[in-house]
Amino acid sequence: MSLVTLQEMFDKNINGGYAVGAVNVMNQDMIRGVIAGAEMVNSPVIIALAEAHEPLVSIEELGPIMIDCAKRAKVPVCVHFDHGESYNAVVRAMKAGFTSVMFDGSKLPFEENVELTASIVKIAKALGVSVEAELGELTRPEGCEDEEVEENPDLYTDPYKADEFYKRTGITALAVAYGTAHGVYAKQPKLDFDRLKLINQLTDAPLVMHGGSGLEEKDFHKAIEYGTKKINYFSNMSYTVAQEVKRRLNEAKGKTYYTDISAWSIEAIKEDIARTLTMFKSNGKAW
Ligand SMILES: [Zn+2]
Numbered sequence: 591m592s593l594v595t596l597q598e599m600f601d602k603n604i605n606g607g608y609a610v611g612a613v614n615v616m617n618q619d620m621i622r623g624v625i626a627g628a629e630m631v632n633s634p635v636i637i638a639l640a641e642a643h644e645p646l647v648s649i650e651e652l653g654p655i656m657i658d659c660a661k662r663a664k665v666p667v668c669v670h671f672d673h674g675e676s677y678n679a680v681v682r683a684m685k686a687g688f689t690s691v692m693f694d695g696s697k698l699p700f701e702e703n704v705e706l707t708a709s710i711v712k713i714a715k716a717l718g719v720s721v722e723a724e725l726g727e728l729t730r731p732e733g734c735e736d737e738e739v740e741e742n743p744d745l746y747t748d749p750y751k752a753d754e755f756y757k758r759t760g761i762t763a764l765a766v767a768y769g770t771a772h773g774v775y776a777k778q779p780k781l782d783f784d785r786l787k788l789i790n791q792l793t794d795a796p797l798v799m800h801g802g803s804g805l806e807e808k809d810f811h812k813a814i815e816y817g818t819k820k821i822n823y824f825s826n827m828s829y830t831v832a833q834e835v836k837r838r839l840n841e842a843k844g845k846t847y848y849t850d851i852s853a854w855s856i857e858a859i860k861e862d863i864a865r866t867l868t869m870f871k872s873n874g875k876a877w
Pocket residue numbers: 673732772800801822
């Protein structure tokens with residue numbers, strides 16, 4: 591299989607029961623490791639580049655490599671643009687051939703978020719690109735992983751606005767806020783699952799969980815039960831892989847080369863992703 595859209599992934603998962611993992615990548619080793627991990631457990635996967643990571647690598651630089659690797663993968667791979675906050679960046683991602691984009695207007699007032707998201711959906715539909723958007727705010731934005739997290743239910747998704755937002759914008763997927771945060775958690779967060787359950791009851795929108803690093807397996811399973819079909823995952827993998835490379839560097843005898851670090855990284859990412867996708871219950875769901 592190969593390059594697919596987010597919509598195609600949801601079409602294969604109408605009844606739920608699992609979520610597809612979306613993993614942020616910033617270089618070729620990460621792309622290779624993530625796809626290898628998905629292939630190992632025969633799972634669809636989403637590789638994502640976040641606008642917050644553009645100072646490290648641009649859409650135009652990494653996009654073509656992501657797309658090429660997706661096309662050659664043995665499992666379905668969606669190439670996604672994560673947390674696009676500017677109209678400009680989201681349109682650039684579509685131009686580069688991403689099959690899915692997230693427009694994050696979560697900080698905007700409701701009407702403005704609806705209006706801007708709908709205008710992006712209009713372009714995306716013409717190009718066959720899927721769109722994710724967000725209602726409610728995550729407690730810690732992407733790229734600010736080390737900041738302290740404070741629970742603030744005032745920022746969580748209003749369940750009674752979710753369906754209106756979904757229908758008026760025409761989006762493919764709805765990212766919701768109910769207590770998760772980006773980055774690795776210092777302590778277990780309190781997740782408002784009653785809110786998620788209600789959102790799921792009030793709308794048919796496929797739901798997205800952001801901030802999936804370091805939650806417990808039962809939290810993921812509960813989120814899946816309540817309509818979550820995409821889970822964003824990154825910081826935990828980034829941290830785990832760095833620890834593994836550190837350990838191998840310390841234990842290495844004789845000369846070590848940069849290519850060794852690269853190979854260790856790919857291997858560690860592969861293992862972590864295979865384990866994570868299995869936790870999201872998407873193993874064996876490739877088509
Ligand atoms: Zn996110």
